[in-house]
Amino acid sequence: MGTISSAFDMISGALNADQSALSIVANNVANANTPGYTAETPNWRQNDPIQINGVQYGDGVTETGATSMRDSVLSARLDQQQQLASASGARLTALDSVQALFTPDSGSSSSTAGDIGNDVTSFFSSFSSLEAQPTNNSLREEVLTSASTLAGDISNAAASLSSQRSALDQEASGVTSQVNSLTSSIAQLNQQIQSTSPNADAGTLEDQRQEDLSQLSQLIGINQVKTENNGLAVTTTSGQLLVSESSSFQLTSGSVNGATHFFVGTTDITSQLSAGGGELGGYLTARDQDIPNALTSLDQLAYGISTSVNQLNNTGSDLTGNTGTAANPLYIFNEPTQVAGSALGMAVTMTDPSQIAAAGAGMGTGDNSNAVAIAALGNESLMGVSNGSTPTGFFSNFVSTLGATVSGVQAENTAQNASVTQLQTQNSALTEVNLNDEAAAMSTLESSYQAASQVFTMLNTLIASALNLGDQTTVA
Amino acid sequence: MRVDPSYTANLVGALDQSQSNEQQLTAELSSGVSITSLSQNPVASGENVLLLNSIQQDDSFTQSSNMVTSQLQVADSTLGSVVSQLTQAVSLATSANNGTMNPSDVKSIGNQISGILDEVQSLANTSYQGQYIFAGGQTSTVPFTTSTATSPAVTTYNGDGDLNYLDTPNGQKIQLNVPGSQIFSGVGTNNVFSALNSLVADYTSGTVNTAQAVSDTQALGTALNFVSQQRVVVDNSITQLSAASDAVTSQQTQLTTAQTNLMQADVATVSTQLSLSETQQTALEDVISQLDSQSNSLFSKLQ
Numbered sequence: 001m002g003t004i005s006s007a008f009d010m011i012s013g014a015l016n017a018d019q020s021a022l023s024i025v026a027n028n029v030a031n032a033n034t035p036g037y038t039a040e041t042p043n044w045r046q047n048d049p050i051q052i053n054g055v056q057y058g059d060g061v062t063e064t065g066a067t068s069m070r071d072s073v074l075s076a077r078l079d080q081q082q083q084l085a086s087a088s089g090a091r092l093t094a095l096d097s098v099q100a101l102f103t104p105d106s107g108s109s110s111s112t113a114g115d116i117g118n119d120v121t122s123f124f125s126s127f128s129s130l131e132a133q134p135t136n137n138s139l140r141e142e143v144l145t146s147a148s149t150l151a152g153d154i155s156n157a158a159a160s161l162s163s164q165r166s167a168l169d170q171e172a173s174g175v176t177s178q179v180n181s182l183t184s185s186i187a188q189l190n191q192q193i194q195s196t197s198p199n200a201d202a203g204t205l206e207d208q209r210q211e212d213l214s215q216l217s218q219l220i221g222i223n224q225v226k227t228e229n230n231g232l233a234v235t236t237t238s239g240q241l242l243v244s245e246s247s248s249f250q251l252t253s254g255s256v257n258g259a260t261h262f263f264v265g266t267t268d269i270t271s272q273l274s275a276g277g278g279e280l281g282g283y284l285t286a287r288d289q290d291i292p293n294a295l296t297s298l299d300q301l302a303y304g305i306s307t308s309v310n311q312l313n314n315t316g317s318d319l320t321g322n323t324g325t326a327a328n329p330l331y332i333f334n335e336p337t338q339v340a341g342s343a344l345g346m347a348v349t350m351t352d353p354s355q356i357a358a359a360g361a362g363m364g365t366g367d368n369s370n371a372v373a374i375a376a377l378g379n380e381s382l383m384g385v386s387n388g389s390t391p392t393g394f395f396s397n398f399v400s401t402l403g404a405t406v407s408g409v410q411a412e413n414t415a416q417n418a419s420v421t422q423l424q425t426q427n428s429a430l431t432e433v434n435l436n437d438e439a440a441a442m443s444t445l446e447s448s449y450q451a452a453s454q455v456f457t458m459l460n461t462l463i464a465s466a467l468n469l470g471d472q473t474t475v476a
Numbered sequence: 477m478r479v480d481p482s483y484t485a486n487l488v489g490a491l492d493q494s495q496s497n498e499q500q501l502t503a504e505l506s507s508g509v510s511i512t513s514l515s516q517n518p519v520a521s522g523e524n525v526l527l528l529n530s531i532q533q534d535d536s537f538t539q540s541s542n543m544v545t546s547q548l549q550v551a552d553s554t555l556g557s558v559v560s561q562l563t564q565a566v567s568l569a570t571s572a573n574n575g576t577m578n579p580s581d582v583k584s585i586g587n588q589i590s591g592i593l594d595e596v597q598s599l600a601n602t603s604y605q606g607q608y609i610f611a612g613g614q615t616s617t618v619p620f621t622t623s624t625a626t627s628p629a630v631t632t633y634n635g636d637g638d639l640n641y642l643d644t645p646n647g648q649k650i651q652l653n654v655p656g657s658q659i660f661s662g663v664g665t666n667n668v669f670s671a672l673n674s675l676v677a678d679y680t681s682g683t684v685n686t687a688q689a690v691s692d693t694q695a696l697g698t699a700l701n702f703v704s705q706q707r708v709v710v711d712n713s714i715t716q717l718s719a720a721s722d723a724v725t726s727q728q729t730q731l732t733t734a735q736t737n738l739m740q741a742d743v744a745t746v747s748t749q750l751s752l753s754e755t756q757q758t759a760l761e762d763v764i765s766q767l768d769s770q771s772n773s774l775f776s777k778l779q
Binding site: 095096099100102103104105106117118120121122125126128129131132133134135136359363364365366367368369372375376378392393395396397399400401402403404406407410421424425426428429430432433434435436438439440442443 | 478479480481482486489507508509511512513514515516517518519520521522523524525526528529532533535536537539540541543544547605606607608611612613614615616617635636638640641642643652739740773774775777778
């Protein structure tokens with residue numbers, strides 16, 4: 001048989017439970033805007049019933065603490081997608097600066113400056129003009145002017161690409177310290193979580209660990225593996241261990257062949273990081289793949305034009321009837337020794353326009369056959385290029401390829417960001433503090449607290465009248 | 477069903493997107509260019525390089541063609557003068573050969589033909605902008621010089637047989653010069669100077685060897701016809717240049733139209749897109765201000 005005092009126990013337990021639940025709500029509302037905070041929900045547990053003379057009586061309620069509303073699979077999925085989106089985002093930023101060097105010429109005269117495609121055409125056109133009057137000095141000057149414009153624009157573009165590459169290199173090496181502080185923080189949190197809450201969710205500690213993981217996911221590509229006692233191991237996407245339970249492995253950087261490489265211990269993991277994702281992956285892809293590709297194309301263009309034009313000019317006969325010799329070659333551009341670096345080193349070495357060999361070897365100075373031959377190089381396949389495209393065709397192909405790469409990365413980035421947003425919405429719906437929900441919970445708890453206190457008051461009155469045995473005045 | 481409480485952040489993201497879209501469209505309208513970076517249209521960017529190349533080549537050819545046309549016109553009018561001088565020489569020689577003239581008249585004809593010889597030689601040595609136009613490739617060397625050491629005097633060609641061509645953008649080769657050797661000192665009877673020199677020698681003494689003089693006059697007549705034929709070569713070049721220039725100009729117009737269509741912004745389309753984007757932005761702003769107002773939180777309803 002239940003007693004009034006057991007009812008007292010039950011109702012005071014309910015008041016306690018309501019209070020704890022209210023404090024959880026208050027904590028949720030207080031942390032509504034805290035980054036990484038996961039909304040908590042009170043755990044209600046019905047107390048074990050008691051049996052008296054074969055009859056079961058309920059024994060009230062206990063509030064056993066808060067549970068964070070977390071879905072670790074969902075948040076790991078979000079982290080993974082975040083790594084891809086950060087990688088393509090960082091790569092896109094780098095590629096945007098690359099393509100800004102090759103802004104398409106709209107065709108109006110004001111926009112022609114600095115366009116390599118136009119420079120190539122102008123250079124070969126200046127030889128076409130020289131065909132008309134091979135001895136005309138101003139036309140010869142024009143050849144040298146357009147040659148310097150071409151060489152200047154190509155070497156400027158190559159220099160800009162190189163400096164963009166070293167800027168990326170610096171940004172990449174700056175990521176190291178952030179990664180290290182995050183991995184050591186994760187290792188520390190692992191230790192705390194394992195000691196305080198080996199079997200259940202560790203609440204705010206896990207919130208912090210999750211926040212660190214999502215920050216780390218912005219930087220590099222990682223895999224997360226749950227270990228025993230609620231611990232966590234973090235590896236790079238290719239399996240290099242970064243955090244194992246309570247210890248973390250530092251990422252170090254060092255210069256290899258002029259570029260920053262990344263190490264864990266003595267293992268060079270640069271190429272793994274490059275393919276792995278995160279900002280660092282994006283930087284490294286742009287540094288080691290996109291910019292070198294662009295530079296190689298410019299090198300090929302510069303090498304092809306310089307060597308083929310030099311070769312023809314050297315074998316022709318200049319305005320004084322001379323042909324180039326080994327000691328005094330008639331080179332317009334400085335002669336590149338190899339393809340690599342040709343773009344950066346492209347420059348005009350000829351200063352005297354009369355050295356332009358418009359005439360064929362042994363012909364009179366009025367002959368234009370060599371000028372015709374050099375002008376024709378503009379419509380012949382570029383030297384050293386296997387696909388047989390003309391210099392302009394080669395450049396056209398280069399800008400199309402670069403544009404397609406940028407636009408591909410752009411599309412990839414947009415899709416990945418959309419997917420991140422979707423996952424974030426899913427995750428936020430679960431984990432973020434919803435103020436409406438909290439208001440509703442507050443209102444419910446308030447009512448149940450009021451109800452419990454009413455019951456308490458009535459029980460109080462009841463027990464007073466029982467103690468007074470009907471006399472209303474002795475005990476109030 | 478649970479919802480994402482931070483939906484306003486997503487809306488602000490959409491607002492940013494629509495603003496950047498508007499910025500892009502405004503830039504297109506103000507510059508008139510629809511493709512401002514390679515990634516906007518990689519294929520068109522590549523195509524644009526090729527089109528600009530062709531347009532510039534056409535432009536450059538038009539300029540070259542103007543330059544060489546004036547040179548060829550000088551050659552043509554020079555040869556015109558040569559033909560009229562030679563015609564006069566033939567008629568003078570014919571009148572001297574009919575046997576009715578006294579020696580002093582014959583001598584005077586000899587002098588006149590000698591004058592014509594000088595005139596033709598100076599015409600053959602015509603230069604254009606400091607370059608001798610009938611010297612083949614040796615444009616800085618006087619092409620014709622006469623030595624009077626022998627009788628008849630001998631006029632020598634110092635140039636060469638070099639031909640210059642101008643390549644048109646469509647691959648056609650147009651001949652730019654006719655070497656002096658081909659016009660004035662062709663083989664056999666086509667030699668203008670040897671015919672003139674012989675006639676001068678025939679008439680300077682005053683007594684005419686009629687058979688020799690008639691034969692020399694005939695040779696001059698043949699040489700005259702040959703000069704006229706060579707003049708046709710020059711005229712052909714002028715015609716070809718003018719035709720090629722016309723073709724190139726119309727091609728350039730077409731290419732420019734194509735390039736403009738490729739790169740220029742279509743104002744109507746861009747304006748429509750801009751207006752749509754503006755509407756979207758206004759709508760987003762309204763939604764955000766509605767959702768964000770205090771009355772939308774349940775807490776405001778709690779007493």
